[in-house]
Amino acid sequence: MSDSENDNESEFLAPNRSELFRMAWPIVVANSSVPLLGLADTAIIGHTGTVTDLGAIALGALIFTFVYWGFGFLRMGTTGFVAQASGAADEAEVRATVARALVLAIVLGVSLVMLQRPIVWASLWLLGASEAVEHTAEAYFLIRIWGAPASLCMFALMGCFVGLGQSRTLLLVQLFLNGVNIVLDLLLAGALGWGAEGIALGTAIAEWTSLILALFLARQLLRRRHSDSESFWPWPRIKNAAKLAKTLTANFNILLRTLILVSSFALFTNQAAKFGDTVLAANHILLQMIGFSAYFLDGFAFVAEAVIGQAIGARRRMMFDAAVSRSSQLAAITALGLALATYFLGDEIVAGLTTHASVRNLATQHVPYAAIYILFSFGAFQLDGIFIGATRTRDMRNAAALSMLVFLIVLWSSSAQGYRGLWIAFIAYVIARALSLMLFYPSLRRSIEDR
Numbered sequence: 001m002s003d004s005e006n007d008n009e010s011e012f013l014a015p016n017r018s019e020l021f022r023m024a025w026p027i028v029v030a031n032s033s034v035p036l037l038g039l040a041d042t043a044i045i046g047h048t049g050t051v052t053d054l055g056a057i058a059l060g061a062l063i064f065t066f067v068y069w070g071f072g073f074l075r076m077g078t079t080g081f082v083a084q085a086s087g088a089a090d091e092a093e094v095r096a097t098v099a100r101a102l103v104l105a106i107v108l109g110v111s112l113v114m115l116q117r118p119i120v121w122a123s124l125w126l127l128g129a130s131e132a133v134e135h136t137a138e139a140y141f142l143i144r145i146w147g148a149p150a151s152l153c154m155f156a157l158m159g160c161f162v163g164l165g166q167s168r169t170l171l172l173v174q175l176f177l178n179g180v181n182i183v184l185d186l187l188l189a190g191a192l193g194w195g196a197e198g199i200a201l202g203t204a205i206a207e208w209t210s211l212i213l214a215l216f217l218a219r220q221l222l223r224r225r226h227s228d229s230e231s232f233w234p235w236p237r238i239k240n241a242a243k244l245a246k247t248l249t250a251n252f253n254i255l256l257r258t259l260i261l262v263s264s265f266a267l268f269t270n271q272a273a274k275f276g277d278t279v280l281a282a283n284h285i286l287l288q289m290i291g292f293s294a295y296f297l298d299g300f301a302f303v304a305e306a307v308i309g310q311a312i313g314a315r316r317r318m319m320f321d322a323a324v325s326r327s328s329q330l331a332a333i334t335a336l337g338l339a340l341a342t343y344f345l346g347d348e349i350v351a352g353l354t355t356h357a358s359v360r361n362l363a364t365q366h367v368p369y370a371a372i373y374i375l376f377s378f379g380a381f382q383l384d385g386i387f388i389g390a391t392r393t394r395d396m397r398n399a400a401a402l403s404m405l406v407f408l409i410v411l412w413s414s415s416a417q418g419y420r421g422l423w424i425a426f427i428a429y430v431i432a433r434a435l436s437l438m439l440f441y442p443s444l445r446r447s448i449e450d451r
Contacts, residue, residue: 015307017326023306024299024330026171027162031295033178040182041199044189053196056136060200063123063141067112069262071152073254074105076305077247078159080391083309086164090313092230094164095222096237100247101156103238109149116145140200147204150211157214165306166221173214181206253393260400264407268426271411275419278356282363285353286370289346293338293374294381300331301385308389317448328382335378343371362419369423376427379434387437392444399436406432 015023041061045053078101085093112119120141124134154173161170184202188194194201226232237243272283304327311320342349346367350360387396407429414421 017330020303020327020330023165023167023303026167027302028296028299030171030174031298033174041185044185045196045199050195052132052136055133056140056196057199059133059137060140060144064144068151070255070258071108071155072258073251074101074152074155075159076254076388077251078156079163079305080309080388081247082160082163083306083389084313084391087310087313091225092228092234092237094225095232096234098156098160098218099233099238100244101159102153105152105156106149109152112148113145116142136196140196143197143200144204147207150207153211154207154214157218160218162302163306163309164221169217173210173217176213177206177210180209250391250393253397257397257400260404264404264429268422271422278358278362279419281359282366285350285363286366288353289342289349289370290373296334296338297331297378297381300327300334301381303327304382304385305389308386312390312448315449320448324386331378331382335375339371339375342374343368346371366423369427373427373430377430380430383434383437390444392440395440399433399440402436403429403432
């Protein structure tokens with residue numbers, strides 16, 4: 001077969017735009033359902049519990065958000081390695097990758113359970129609240145933490161589903177988790193009146209039952225793909241020291257990168273708080289708009305992780321190029337649509353989120369900045385997906401550090417412009433996230449050698 005025929009075949013193997021869209025929309029729906037669960041918890045406890053319960057849930061949920069965010073590498077690392085093994089048609093390595101991720105998730109989850117009291121005491125000390133809220137939040141945490149092993153295992157299985165392009169399976173599991181959680185919250189917190197502790201218990205039970213479903217679906221999926229001669233769980237591969245070291249190194253780099261990103265967003269929020277309560281409230285509303293757009297852009301980034309990983313595993317550069325181009329085009333169009341919607345409908349959105357005139361006026365004045373941020377953010381999302389699929393985690397770590405440096409420099413240089421200067425620095429930051437990854441992109445592309 002000639003080189004041109006190989007190139008045409010490689011491009012043909014990459015999903016077309018409609019196929020990429022069909023892969024992305026279940027992820028968008030699954031991601032969007034997560035905040036709806038938070039709203040349901042708030043509504044249930046808001047009608048049946050006390051103000052202390054409501055504050056405790058907000059505080060406890062915030063702790064879990066930061067704890068679990070730090071372990072996001074279980075999902076991202078698994079996705080990249082699974083996709084590459086799938087692209088290389090190495091099904092035994094697909095199963096070994098999932099097994100390694102599950103073992104690591106169990107170890108980390110059990111460690112969180114064992115360290116539950118130091119974690120909650122340190123978290124409450126850092127966040128601070130009234131004595132009553134802290135007491136109830138501690139009770140909430142000490143119940144919900146028992147779901148941590150299941151939740152972290154779910155991250156690993158999500159990585160498996162995304163890496164194999166099974167986005168509808170991911171949606172099914174997420175909707176099941178949310179549905180069970182809401183039913184249990186209604187029963188335990190609503191009907192039985194157990195308050196914040198009922199919400200925590202319902203969440204933990206939902207996490208374990210959802211894990212059972214996810215394990216069953218993953219096993220069925222991997223069984224159907226088991227066409228090699230190795231055992232279903234190929235333990236020699238799973239225990240391979242070099243593979244374990246590569247997994248741990250990749251995950252550690254993703255952890256560092258995530259900590260840098262969290263620090264950047266925390267700095268942005270902290271700087272906004274220094275301008276007063278009105279600015280902080282307006283800033284929160286604008287961040288909700290950005291967070292909403294992220295659910296859509298994440299869908300295309302997740303798809304990019306899978307198809308890029310498969311292209312690299314198959315060692316097909318033309319397939320890689322086609323996947324990058326097509327998924328990025330869809331993401332760019334989506335970002336443009338979201339940015340235009342934010343710009344033209346921003347006033348109405350702000351009005352629907354707050355009735356405080358001072359907050360509304362300030363947020364409305366800065367809606368264009370949120371729209372600009374959304375427009376440029378697709379580059380960072382897509383490149384994150386590309387580098388996760390390629391498991392180029394060291395590059396991601398270094399790019400995150402570089403973009404953080406740019407953020408700090410622009411923040412310092414624009415400090416005289418007040419709140420407006422803060423948004424200028426935030427927009428520069430998301431642009432820097434994309435540009436810093438682009439510095440490493442040529443090397444990534446050159447590393448793909450066609451078969």
